[in-house]
Amino acid sequence: MSVINISGVKKSFSKNKYALKGIDLAIEQGDMVALIGPSGSGKSTLMRHISGLTLADKKTPSEISVFGIPIQQNGKLHKDIRSSRARIGNVFQQFNLISRLSVLTNVLIGGLSRVPTYRSLLGWFTDEEKQEALDALERVGLRDFALQRASQLSGGQQQRVAIARALMQKAEIILADEPIASLDPESSRQVMEILQGINEKDGITVVVTLHQVDYAKKYCRRAVALRQGEIFFDGRINQLSSDQLTQLYGIQQLDQQ
Ligand code: ADP
Ligand code: MG
Numbered sequence: 001m002s003v004i005n006i007s008g009v010k011k012s013f014s015k016n017k018y019a020l021k022g023i024d025l026a027i028e029q030g031d032m033v034a035l036i037g038p039s040g041s042g043k044s045t046l047m048r049h050i051s052g053l054t055l056a057d058k059k060t061p062s063e064i065s066v067f068g069i070p071i072q073q074n075g076k077l078h079k080d081i082r083s084s085r086a087r088i089g090n091v092f093q094q095f096n097l098i099s100r101l102s103v104l105t106n107v108l109i110g111g112l113s114r115v116p117t118y119r120s121l122l123g124w125f126t127d128e129e130k131q132e133a134l135d136a137l138e139r140v141g142l143r144d145f146a147l148q149r150a151s152q153l154s155g156g157q158q159q160r161v162a163i164a165r166a167l168m169q170k171a172e173i174i175l176a177d178e179p180i181a182s183l184d185p186e187s188s189r190q191v192m193e194i195l196q197g198i199n200e201k202d203g204i205t206v207v208v209t210l211h212q213v214d215y216a217k218k219y220c221r222r223a224v225a226l227r228q229g230e231i232f233f234d235g236r237i238n239q240l241s242s243d244q245l246t247q248l249y250g251i252q253q254l255d256q257q
Helices: 043-051 082-086 103-114 117-122 127-139 155-168 185-202 213-219 242-249 251-256
Strands: 002-014 017-028 032-036 063-066 069-073 088-092 173-177 205-210 222-227 230-236
Touching: 002 043, 002 205, 017 043, 017 205, 017 230, 032 043, 032 185, 032 213, 043 063, 043 069, 043 088, 043 173, 043 205, 069 082, 082 088, 082 103, 088 155, 103 127, 103 155, 127 155, 127 185, 155 185, 173 185, 185 205, 185 213, 205 213, 222 242, 230 242
Parallel strands: 032 205, 032 222, 088 173, 173 205
Antiparallel strands: 002 017, 002 063, 063 069, 222 230
């Protein structure tokens, strides 16, 4: 069953310059998909469309749905996307956490979409919720950091807190946009292994953008490669040939593979 369905999505930010040139894509439940491609190819724009943070062009018929429920149609946000959004956990490269709050509170916030609005406004958390948040932190190896301020953590640790927050949210899909772009190799490995672990153990569908291919090859099954706003390759990542990689990234990048 596909959990994300995208059809006909075009996006231009300025006249005649298309960030996305007509994207059709279905993501299957439980898959771990790498969205790859050089900088500027449209990866982040596509991710933002799935969450409904960016709207497709109105003049072209298009639809994006999650679990069969539309997020946007023909460039208009569907009227009730609250429940769909609650099923999607976002992990971004930056601006992930509320830096002055504790790690624990940042994780607890992930669960707010599951409680009644009046309580989320008051910011109450039950003991059960606190325990659940501590368990989520345990999963990402940061149980001992619960009471530190988020800003005191390293970049890699902050990404792991963002993943714990998505677990607290009971997200069924995680969209991670360049989660390792600014991390050292050891932190990158930890973040990718955690994403892989929750994909395998919890069956959470993971879509992760990576601007280089090596981590995608190591941790993901399927690759969708974007080039200049178009799908250039879609298939098993080990079937991406070196010729295709050269076309995708140019010769310099290939030398680094
Ligand atoms: P990637 O994530 O693959 O690096 P992006 O999705 O960020 O690529 O960008 C794709 C194209 O869309 C680029 O040409 C970028 O400059 C343009 N773009 C993205 N967001 C905006 C925006 N908010 N305003 C104008 N242009 C944008
Ligand atoms: Mg990007």
